[in-house]
Amino acid sequence: MVAEPARAAGPASSAPLLALDDVTVEFAGRRRLGRPPPAPVRAVDRVSLRVDRGEILGLVGESGCGKSTLGRVIAGIIEPTAGRVAIDGRDIASYRGAERRTLRRMLQMVFQNPYGALDPRMRVDAIVREPLDANGIGSPGERRERVAKALGLVGLGAQHAMALPGKLSGGQQQRVGIARALVTSPALLVCDEVTSALDVSIKMQISELLLALHRELDLVYVFISHDLGVVRRLATRIAVMYLGQIVELADTASFYAGPAHPYARALLTAVPIPDPAAERGRARLLITGEVPSPSNPPSGCRFRTRCPFAQQRCTDEPPQLRQIAGARTVACHFPLIGADSG
């Protein structure tokens, strides 16, 4: 650890590190003169989720499904419109003033575009030091020490500390982003598509780095990605989102063995297998059509407009998340496996 972890006092034993209860995020549409106010866009719709210590939760789904918005709620950047976010069993809305700053130190975020997330006019050491400066953590000497340690953890040296971000490679820039997140010794890191802007070889390096940090520092990740390969390597559990809702939650092994939700299956079969024989042999689930607008989602099951298995019941009744086989929950009336009749 960079220093002692900034854990908030609370019932740390039984409560999960992160708990979301019916979290909803709505964005107001833009008002236009002479038109009725538009319906708010519900980017995240009543999501409940638990993340325990030692876990890496992979949050997958296509663009616009609300996974990044959910990540920003968890990182404390966006306030949820409704619902509750709890850390160590305590609602984060109850943190005030100085306590709020302690909370900030526990939750950090790493962003998708490594260069865009770094101020081009700031030197690397100032970028990594910013969380300490902004929250008044430590003396100048301690801050320097922590910055050097955080840079060391991500494999950057003193020669990088004085560089401007523009002088670094994409992989090094992302390492700077990770170092900035680590410098406050957080308990949970939200990684928003951290590998998707990187070259394949660099992508591997960064995901291996994250895995090593997870083991060394006991760090919990919410790993947002559409890259199912990287998620498979990193995550211990997978949550699949579609149109603002979680449609399937399963541990990584059983998810990749065969997802239960038709949408999850479609996502997985869209990943090509680098073996022509296997690629030809496997059954694909192709979905067509566009994602419906989150301001006007379909009735019943939100996926029914694109689902090849949709039936009348899917139109009439929205499926609830329910547990099927083992540690697997799915929101589907007709799951592809382990269905004990719905």
Added chain:
Amino acid sequence: MSGVSLDIAAQGGEATSSRRFGPLNAFFVAWLLLMLAAALFGPVLFGDQAMQQSLGTRLKPPGAAHWMGTDQVGRDIFARVIVGARPTLVIALFGVLAGMLLGTVTGTLAGYFGGAVDRVCMALVDVKLAFPTILFAIGVIAVFGTSTTILVIVVGLTGWVTYARVQRSVVLKVNAQTYIEASRAVGSSHLRVVCRHIIPNSLSPLLVVASIDLVRVILLEASLSFLGLGIQPPTPSWGGMINSGRSYLETAWWICVCPGLVIMMTALSISRLGDWLRDVLDPDLS
């Protein structure tokens, strides 16, 4: 992606030419140093000469005795240009600074906070634009009298809207960058985000506006002098000299043209060096 790489190539090409400190830039620096020296030492060295009237040598064209000729009352124009550097540059520099400060604060507030703050700030800009500059200057000077301080304030109050508009749009752009969100995510206050990230990243366009504004300010001072509201005669100022020579333009062009050329050279130097500075400060062009 091809568009992106083309952009980078174009920037790279420009970078090599515009970032180099060539002989032309050296000349501009030399010119500005010369003007600075004139502003500092001019009144001591040429003060008497600039005021000395001599009806026998009035309206003499440029020559060996008078490098820039003489004006309608026989004063040496070269000496007057040197002596005029101080009041002209003091008002121009401090006026531009005042306008830049006011405009930057207003524009940053408008762009950063948006909403009602934005509407109030932009309403102020519209009010300013609807109000005739000269009328405003006459009003202020009528009430407070004329002095260098008042002139600086007047110049600042007439020029800030350009900075406010430019700054607002730049802040809107910078504010949408991920590094701003990243800074907020780690707990930075508004003040910290603005001072550490927004202002440093929006300085370049302001510098360009300032270098253009400097020319406007010199000319505004000239108009005010013409109306008797600027630097009071017989103290020479560049703008005032051009105005007093206007009626002799057909017979004695040098009265106007010589200070005009000095204004042009000074403005050009500042403008070119401003561009160079902007490129040097831009981390994306390295």
